[in-house]
Amino acid sequence: MAFQDRGPPEDDDNFAPSPMPDLQRNRLPTLFEVLSRRTHPPVDLFSFYIYMRDQQRSVDYLDFWLDVAQHMSLCRHYVRELRRSVLVGTPDLEKEESRRSSRVLEAIGDIGAGPSMGTDKEREQNAQMSAYLRDQPAPSALFDSPQGSQERRARASTQLSSQGITDSNSPAHAVAREDIRASAEKILYTFLLPGSEREITLPGSITTDITTAIEQEGRDDPEVFDVAKDYVFQAMERDAFPGFLRARALGNLIPPTIIARLIVGLISMFGGFWTAFILIFLNASRGTRCWEILPFTIGVYCLASYQYSLDPIMALLGLTEYTPFSFVRIREPYVRKLLVKRSITVLAVTILVDAGISLLFILVPGKRL
Template sequence: MAEQMSRGSQEPIRNRFPTLFEVLSRKTVAPLDLYSFYIYMRDQQRAVDYLDFYLDVSQHLILCRAYVRRLHRSVFEDTPEIEKNSKRSSYILHDAGEGPSGEKGSIADQRLSAFLRSDHGSRAQSPQNSHGSGRSSPAGRERPPRPSFMTLDSPGDSSSPGHASSSENVPRREDLRGSAEKILYTYLLPGSEREIIIPQSILHDVQEAIEGPDQRSDPELFDSAKDYVFQAMERDAFPGFLQSKGLGNLVPQSMMFRLIIGLISVFGAVWASFILILRDKPRTTRCWLILPYTVGIYFIFTHQYMLDPILALLGYSEYTLFDFNRMREPFVIKTLRMRSMSMLLFFLLVTVATCCIFIFVPGKDL
């Protein structure tokens, strides 16, 4: 089987690397989890704004779902008992919130967006109460999405849909509008604080939908921009992330540090080798050359393979410079252990051959 369920856990054990969608959906664990991908986008790709935009749009969808669920509950609670069994009492709201049992993804989200658009006429806020009108909203009214991934609401947060019943965290229609405008003014408009580059046609459609006469705030208005960013990350960033964290366990700063130490050690070992050979020192003395050659070749190999085999065999991966964390993704652990064994075998062959050349070559006293 390609995937099996781990004992006592609902997380599948993959016999493959995960997809980008699985990483963004938090269905993976270290070192291929969302936190690792965030660090990779921030430190190596220098494109964390694209990931933050994607996560903020996903958070906007959660906010919309929470709003519809709250509206569903309020309508149900205000409905007389005799009408609660009526098919029309909550049919539209129920379908807009989650859809039929077992329905996932785009169909339910399309119903949610369709409901929010149809609900706009009776509940839309006036422009002066919006985030982008140049006036501040009343205190406590606006609840913008998180500014970055590091403050992303977790599934157990009170702001998640399952906890939307809390009075101070119940989303309102103006919250949806404020959230949509915050995304537009933070990421999409030219010259914005964290501007990302998307096609002009997509930007125009989103801006027109939010600032135009419809004043939309449903999550579907970001679909084109979200799909474009997803494809860009999948094409330009995700393969490098898999290579860095799925086939290696070192970060670029550590690799450069190791390369410098390796080159210095090998240069020092070669220099000492010629000194000992040209002074006809005994082979027992030359055996000490094994130490600098071993250190130098090992660090050069770790740089070339982007992998420290000893750390990999111990089950650790480097998140940031000298910050090591235990790996939990079974397929990555298996892959890195196999690569580590192959690398160690090759390393030993090169080290032994190099040391034998400089130890057993005849000396000559000059």
């Protein structure tokens, strides 16, 4: 995975959708389910990425979490392939160190290729994997001199992207230990160090501990980022995710479209009132005044859409807006159910208000001035 601002993770092979999303979930999804790609539009990871980028303006936090998850995938892939090679057998297996490594790798068990989904078994395997990686430091991490820090930083900035590493079973995508080291350094130099390219705000103690662990202790195991990853996850869960659910699960419009509907609604209502008073003071027939229904309907509909952040007709058709003039089908069953109920309510309010205003100006007696 490239560590630059890579854009929404729509087609990222390293975070492929879960093969069995929970379609029977009779509730809104959790943040972990969204990040694990166990959800469908409009509450999927792609939607959350766009929300964090365009509305929260804090997509760096999400990128950090995804990059740490990718670092975990890289380590899992490396250890899985290493375990496979040990089980097949190596010429050095008679050495004590090789026998010890073999026992440790067998104890870890068969590690999957993708990011951890958070089960107890996987957490135990991840802890064992991190312990193994700490016991087997990367060659480039053995007490590098402080003068080599800038060189390591430049190397880490380009190594992963130039190699195009992915979490794949193909031999062409074999992961070396140096790749894991470069991945850890890249996360540190991109997100955590003061003045870094995409620095995120973390407690100073967390940043200091990670910097010391990577640059001085030579660690690159996934557990080195655990505290920061948990902090970022909790921050997103507390500050961003509730707003995301309100925007995407209870509405189907984005802020620019919502503002545009407010403007159109106010203009239409002004035009409707202006026309109504003109026809009243011209003593026009009630049949002629029925044309007032058109601007009032447009105005009330647009203002209701602005108030509820929801286009009811579009929602009943099963569509939601990702970006301006870009629509996708609602595939999350529970969200579809919620939006249909809210759409019916909004349509009912729209019809009642529109009918009340229209009848008032149609039936009021005219008086020519």
